[in-house]
Amino acid sequence: xxxxxxxxxxxxxxxxxxxxxxxxxxxxxxxxxxxxxxxxxxxxxxxxxxxxxxxxxxxxxxxxxxxxxxxxxxxxxxxxxxxxxxxxxxxxxxxxxxxxxxxxxxxxxxxxxxxxxxxxxxxxxxxxxxxxxxxxxxxxxxxxxxxxxxxxxxxxxxxxxxxxxxxxxxxxxxxxxxxxxxxxxxxxxxxxxxxxxxxxxxxxxxxxxxxxxxxxxxxxxxxxxxxxxxxxxxxxxxxxxxxxxxxxxxxxxxxxxxxxxxxxxxxxxxxxxxxxxxxxxxxxxxxxxxxxxxxxxxxxxxxxxxxxxxxxxxxxxxxxxxxxxxxxxxxxxxxxxxxxxxxxxxxxxxxxxxxxxxxxxxxxxxxxxxxxxxxxxxxxxxxxxxxxxxxxxxxxxxxxxxxxxxxxxxxxxxxxxxxxxxxxxxxxxxxxxxxxxxxxxxxxxxxxxxxxxxxxxxxxxxxxxxxxxxxxxxxxxxxxxxxxxxxxxxxxxxxxxxxxxxxxxxxxxxxxxxxxxxxxxxxxxxxxxxxxxxxxxxxxxxxxxxxxxxxxxxxxxxxxxxxxxxxxxxxxxxxxxxxxxxxxxxxxxxxxxxxxxxxxxxxxxxxx
Amino acid sequence: xxxxxxxxxxxxxxxxxxxxxxxxxxxxxxxxxxxxxxxxxxxxxxxxxxxxxxxxxxxxxxxxxxxxxxxxxxxxxxxxxxxxxxxxxxxxxxxxxxxxxxxxxxxxxxxxxxxxxxxxxxxxxxxxxxxxxxxxxxxxxxxxxxxxxxxxxxxxxxxxxxxxxxxxxxxxxxxxxxxxxxxxxxxxxxxxxxxxxxxxxxxxxxxxxxxxxxxxxxxxxxxxxxxxxxxxxxxxxxxxxxxxxxxxxx
Numbered sequence: 103x104x105x106x107x108x109x110x111x112x113x114x115x116x117x118x119x120x121x122x123x124x125x126x127x128x129x130x131x132x133x134x135x136x137x138x139x140x141x142x143x144x145x146x147x148x149x150x151x152x153x154x155x156x157x158x159x160x161x162x163x164x165x166x167x168x169x170x171x172x173x174x175x176x177x178x179x180x181x182x183x184x185x186x187x188x189x190x191x192x193x194x195x196x197x198x199x200x201x202x203x204x205x206x207x208x209x210x211x212x213x214x215x216x217x218x219x220x221x222x223x224x225x226x227x228x229x230x231x232x233x234x235x236x237x238x239x240x241x242x243x244x245x246x247x248x249x250x251x252x253x254x255x256x257x258x259x260x261x262x263x264x265x266x267x268x269x270x271x272x273x274x275x276x277x278x279x280x281x282x283x284x285x286x287x288x289x290x291x292x293x294x295x296x297x298x299x300x301x302x303x304x305x306x307x308x309x310x311x312x313x314x315x316x317x318x319x320x321x322x323x324x325x326x327x328x329x330x331x332x333x334x335x336x337x338x339x340x341x342x343x344x345x346x347x348x349x350x351x352x353x354x355x356x357x358x359x360x361x362x363x364x365x366x367x368x369x370x371x372x373x374x375x376x377x378x379x380x381x382x383x384x385x386x387x388x389x390x391x392x393x394x395x396x397x398x399x400x401x402x403x404x405x406x407x408x409x410x411x412x413x414x415x416x417x418x419x420x421x422x423x424x425x426x427x428x429x430x431x432x433x434x435x436x437x438x439x440x441x442x443x444x445x446x447x448x449x450x451x452x453x454x455x456x457x458x459x460x461x462x463x464x465x466x467x468x469x470x471x472x473x474x475x476x477x478x479x480x481x482x483x484x485x486x487x488x489x490x491x492x493x494x495x496x497x498x499x500x501x502x503x504x505x506x507x508x509x510x511x512x513x514x515x516x517x518x519x520x521x522x523x524x525x526x527x528x529x530x531x532x533x534x535x536x537x538x539x540x541x542x543x544x545x546x547x548x549x550x551x552x553x554x555x556x557x558x559x560x561x562x563x564x565x566x567x568x569x570x571x572x573x574x575x576x577x578x579x580x581x582x583x584x585x586x587x588x589x590x591x592x593x594x595x596x597x598x599x600x601x602x603x604x605x606x607x608x609x610x611x612x613x614x615x616x617x618x619x620x621x622x623x624x625x626x627x628x629x630x631x632x633x634x635x636x637x638x639x640x641x642x643x644x645x646x647x648x649x650x651x652x653x654x655x656x657x658x659x660x661x662x663x664x665x666x667x668x669x670x671x672x673x674x675x676x677x678x679x680x681x682x683x684x685x686x687x688x689x690x691x692x693x694x695x696x697x698x699x700x701x702x703x704x705x706x707x708x709x710x
Numbered sequence: 711x712x713x714x715x716x717x718x719x720x721x722x723x724x725x726x727x728x729x730x731x732x733x734x735x736x737x738x739x740x741x742x743x744x745x746x747x748x749x750x751x752x753x754x755x756x757x758x759x760x761x762x763x764x765x766x767x768x769x770x771x772x773x774x775x776x777x778x779x780x781x782x783x784x785x786x787x788x789x790x791x792x793x794x795x796x797x798x799x800x801x802x803x804x805x806x807x808x809x810x811x812x813x814x815x816x817x818x819x820x821x822x823x824x825x826x827x828x829x830x831x832x833x834x835x836x837x838x839x840x841x842x843x844x845x846x847x848x849x850x851x852x853x854x855x856x857x858x859x860x861x862x863x864x865x866x867x868x869x870x871x872x873x874x875x876x877x878x879x880x881x882x883x884x885x886x887x888x889x890x891x892x893x894x895x896x897x898x899x900x901x902x903x904x905x906x907x908x909x910x911x912x913x914x915x916x917x918x919x920x921x922x923x924x925x926x927x928x929x930x931x932x933x934x935x936x937x938x939x940x941x942x943x944x945x946x947x948x949x950x951x952x953x954x955x956x957x958x959x960x
Contacts, residue, residue, distance in 0.1 A: 359949055364830045373812035431784065622808040625769060626822050626869070628799025629790050 111209075115184050121593075121610065122177055122695055123217055125603050129173050130221020132596045135229045137254035139592065156473055171265060172388060176604050178210065178269045180611035182276075185209070189277060203274035210273060214266030222258055226250050232592070246367045293310040294395015300350045309344025312337040330662065342651060347383045350647055351376050366458050367628060370637040371626055374510040374619075375643040378612075385608050386648050389601045392527065393652030396597035397676075397683050398659055406583035406664070408481060412520060412670065414576035417484030419470035420536040421549055421573040424507030424556065434552050437488050441540045444469065450511055457511050458527055462520040470538065470573070472504035480670045485598050492518055492579035505570045506536055508560060512570070519542060542576055549573045558620055602690035605648075609641060613701040617625045620702040633703050638695060645691045651678055714778075715877050715908045716743040716766060717841040719941040721775035723931075735761040736772070743877070743910060748903040750911045750922035752955070758931040760881070763812050763912045767800060767879050768792040780876040797825045801870030801878035805885035808841040815865045816841075816850040822873040822932050840868040843905075844898060860891030867898060877908040896921045916955060920948035927954065 121303065129160045140163050191204050208283070230249035317336035322329040363369045424431055444467050449458045469487045474480070487499035494500055495515070504512055518528075539545040553573065620633055660676055663669035723736040735758045741751050753759045764770035766777055768784050776785050780799055787795060801822075803904055809818045816837055823833045841847045844864045854862055863883065868879045880899070884892035900921055906954050914939050920943065927935040939947045 256811070318902055361830045364824050364833055366824055369813060369817050369824060370810060370821070373810065373817070377812040618806075618808065619810055622804065622810075624793070625767065625796065625802050625804075626825065627795070627800070628825050629792050629793040631790070632793075632825070 111185060119184075119213075122181055122607075123213065125177055125607060126217035127221040129170060129177075129600060129603060130218050130258060131225035131228050132599050133166060133170055133261070134222050134225030134254055134258045135232065136163065136596055137257045138225070138229045138249065138251045141253045141257055142251055144697075155461075166596065166600070167261065167393060169388075169597065169604065170261070171402070172385070173273075173600055173604045174262075174269050175213075175264045176385070176607040176611065178273060180607045181210070181213070182206075182273055183611045183614050196646065199278050202277055206274045207267075207270035208275060210270035210444060211266055214262060214269070218259060218262040218266075221262075222255055225258070232245050232595075260359045261319070297348070297351065302352050305344045307346030309341050309349050311345070312341030313345060316340075316341055317661075320659050321661045321665065334659070338392065338655060339387070342387045342655075343383060345651065346379060346386045346390070346647070350379050350680055352443050356377070367623070367636040369633055370623070371639050373609050373642050374636075375615075377642065378609075378644055379647070381612075382608060382644065383596040385604060386644070389605050390648035390651040390655070392597050392601040394459075394659065395559045395689075396594040396601070396657035397680060398399075398656045400594030400683060401596070401656060401660065401672065401676045401680045403587040403594070404679055405669045405672050406590075407587040408563055408675055409670050410576055410579045410583055411646070412480040413579060414483070414542060414572040415474055416474045416477075416480060417575045418502055418505065418570075418572040419472040419484045419538055419575075420506055420571040421539045421545065422537050422552060422556075422571045423508075423509040423536040423538065424552070425641045426559075428555065428559070431552055431555055432535075433556075434548055435535070435537055438537065438545050438548050439540045440537055442470070442538045444536050446534045446536070447524070448507075448534050449524065449527045450514070450532065451527070451529055455514045455515050456517050457507060458517050458519050458524060458529075459492075460521055460524045461489060462521050464492060464518060469499065469503060469536065473498045478670070489518060492516065496685040499526075507534065507570065508532075509561070509570070536571070542572065547578070550577075553577075581697060594679075594683070595686070598686055602645075602687055605645065606690055606697075610697055610701070611645060613698050617702050621704050623703040630703060634699060637699050637702070639690065641695050641698060645687065645694070649684065649687060656680070677694060711743045711826060714742045715745045715780055716910065717748070717778045718742070718762075718766065719761070719778075720737040721765060721777065723758075723765065723770070724773045724774045727773065735931055736765075736775075738775070739928075739931070739933055740826075741926060741928045741933060741936075743908060746903070746906050746908055748900070748909045748911070748921070748923045750913060750925040751928060752919055752925055753928035754914065758913075759912050759914075759928050762928065763879060763881060763910075766910070767802070768796055776898075791834075796817075798820050798873065801873065801875035801877045802934070803824040803863070803866050803870050803878065803880040803883040807854070807859075807866045807884040807886070809862055809865060809869075811854050814850065815846065815852050815854070815857070818854070818865055819868045819951075821869060821874050826873065836872050836874075837868075842947045843871065843902070844868045859887050860894055863887060863891065863895050864898065865901070867895065871907070872900060875907075877910060878902070880909065880911040880913075882913055882918075883911070884913070884915060884917070916948060916951045917952050920922070920944050925951060 107349070185206075189206070192202055192205075193199065226249050233249065316334045317332045319326055319333035319337065326333065354372050356374070357363060358369065358372045363372060427435070444468075446459055446463050446469075450456075451458070464487070469492070471486050471487050472484050474482045475590050477680075485499070487503070491499040492503060498518060503516060504514075539549070542549075576632040623633060624630075656676060657673075660669070660672045664672050719740050720732070721736050721739040725733045739758075739762060751759050751762065760769065763765075763817070765772050765785075766779070768787065772785055782795070782799075783794060784792070803949070809815075810821075813821075819837045819840060820833050823836055828836075837850070838847065841850055843896055844867055846861060846864050846868060849857060849861055849865070857865065863886075864934055866883075878899075883899075884895055887895060896918060899909055899911075909922075911918065911922060919925055923939045925937050926933050927937075933956060937950060942950070
């Protein structure tokens with residue numbers, strides 16, 4: 103009987119449940135995705151980042167579990183806000199509160215188990231998709247990695263089961279304590295108290311001061327060392343809370359007291375937003391901090407990746423140097439988007455440890471070489487090597503040429519000789535093909551094939567850098583930074599999806615009680631477009647404020663990386679990742695507005 | 711000469727018309743309200759009084775028939791025209807006040823004028839005037855949570871009045887008030903009415919209805935009966951309503 107009532111209850115609000123359900127599934131899927139990496143010891147320890155990676159994943163796992171808890175809590179609140187009235191009614195009809203408690207726990211668990219199981223399946227799909235996409239995009243081979251990983255499945259199931267049991271018990275407890283009448287009228291309650299001016303100003307100043315202190319600590323990392331992170335964590339968390347609780351509210355009050363607030367629903371919109379911000383202070387602070395963490399993770403991850411081609415390009419103007427390329431190699435070079443290539447003839451005298459080149463060739467078709475103009479900013483230029491530079495063993499041009507030769511001759515001297523002398527040398531004539539590519543990332547796959555063929559030709563293992571040019575540096579760094587980047591993007595997207603869903607459900611769970619307000623506004627003559635406009639602005643405020651604060655946090659937080667010379671071009675990367683990140687975030691905003699409007703905007707009844 | 715402020719003609723409303731079980735809530739209602747009248751509509755639950763109120767208030771449309779308010783046929787308006795019409799010509803007083811808790815009394819009263827994009831000066835004057843009329847001038851800076859039930863309902867009445875509507879609709883406005891506050895509000899409505907504002911009250915409470923000048927009884931979607939105060943004392947009218955209800959509902 104209980105089960106029947108439960109099912110009937112769910113059926114009657116099917117649309118709302120679909121939102122709740124899909125949110126839960128996404129959350130489970132994301133958690134699984136993360137666990138699929140973090141519980142896979144083989145994968146994490148085999149990646150070059152090694153111990154660092156393990157640390158990042160433990161840290162990430164804990165954070166994600168906390169967000170998941172918050173998320174399940176809010177989603178559950180949404181569930182309860184939909185069912186309160188029904189439960190109140192059952193109690194009015196004489197159902198014992200023990201029976202209702204059972205009903206609540208049962209419902210919560212059924213929804214929880216179903217969404218967890220579906221979520222894991224979706225998660226396996228996501229993991230497969232995202233990992234192959236990322237490994238393709240950032241050219242990191244993911245060895246020992248599989249989308250389906252049993253320990254990850256268990257961790258996900260156990261964690262979510264425990265969370266839902268806790269959530270169910272908490273809900274049941276709330277109901278045992280609330281009277282039937284209160285439940286029936288739960289929609290009509292509201293407890294707005296206008297905050298005192300003095301407290302507001304005090305808190306606003308305190309909040310801004312704390313934030314400023316935290317930002318300064320991160321800026322001054324060279325002096326404060328590890329202390330900067332400690333100070334930053336405490337001051338920024340507290341500062342964010344106070345800024346939401348007071349500063350933003352104060353700003354809105356100022357806007358509200360201006361004359362323009364009297365037009366249309368402006369006053370209502372601002373007042374609602376003010377009320378919401380104060381009511382949601384905790385979740386907004388969490389969202390803002392997580393937004394910062396996620397954006398920071400992505401920025402740093404991508405930043406490392408962006409550095410790879412920059413370092414590689416500063417090391418050599420040519421991607422690879424191919425000694426006596428085979429036909430197969432030549433055809434692979436033909437597939438590349440080559441910006442320039444050049445061939446030189448060389449003869450090697452192993453006894454004299456010397457490699458001879460025709461001076462005439464190097465004069466007619468000069469070699470290019472790369473050099474850093476600013477090593478700390480990774481700025482480099484490409485120069486044309488003159489003969490005198492190539493005769494000088496301490497010049498960068500000379501060095502470049504040496505490194506582009508086959509590994510066996512890299513310890514030899516270089517000599518430029520006249521055509522006659524060159525022809526008279528009794529040694530095998532080699533050709534050295536130097537290839538310069540336009541885009542290292544795009545050429546990566548073909549270049550990998552080329553280097554493989556080359557090592558086979560030289561009879562050496564890959565690790566000895568057969569290509570010698572920029573690509574070998576590129577490959578080496580990719581191994582190290584690639585896993586950082588993979589984790590950064592992965593964590594960033596996972597955090598974003600979770601936090602945006604949290605915010606979404608928090609807003610949606612208040613929709614039921616806002617319905618009355620919008621109905622009244624409709625009755626006193628607010629056009630539908632005016633109502634929609636007000637909703638767009640209200641929810642925009644709730645999404646925008648934490649995002650803005652989060653972006654500011656990252657902007658200052660990056661100073662830690664810049665000042666300690668860990669990351670180059672951080673702010674450029676930051677700009678782009680902030681844009682991309684905000685676009686993803688915007689999708690959540692759109693969904694929230696759509697669902698919320700559907701719940702609160704009264705439909706004009708036209709039945710003819 | 712009096713003019714008609716509301717005039718309905720052969721109003722029909724069928725819910726779920728093409729569904730398996732169509733339900734006819736209104737079965738041809740024709741009546742009118744004169745300028746400055748105070749009319750009550752009484753009926754049991756499910757009699758169709760809320761449907762009728764919603765149609766007159768342009769919140770719903772009839773299946774057939776017409777409604778004219780202040781000389782304008784409101785049954786053929788677009789959604790936006792209906793909204794504008796409501797904000798300019800109609801005032802509402804609801805059972806549960808429906809004040810916005812996040813706005814002060816002044817801001818709540820100002821809402822209909824803000825929706826018409828009136829100038830701040832005009833809004834201030836109109837709000838002050840309505841508040842004075844209802845004796846709540848000192849309460850304007852308070853939030854609804856700081857007000858008593860009766861005060862809230864007077865704020866709601868001021869909001870209904872502030873845009874100088876052609877008619878005020880009251881939907882069980884005393885439903886959430888104790889007898890003292892209910893009495894006060896009804897006296898206030900009578901005052902407003904005496905200053906020339908037309909009022910249409912939907913109620914099933916005979917005491918509230920006894921403040922009206924004329925009462926229409928609705929039963930099963932039709933106007934079943936009509937009584938007029940005709941200068942009788944309020945008490946006598948109250949007795950007449952009770953008697954009428956006693957026979958009418960059988």
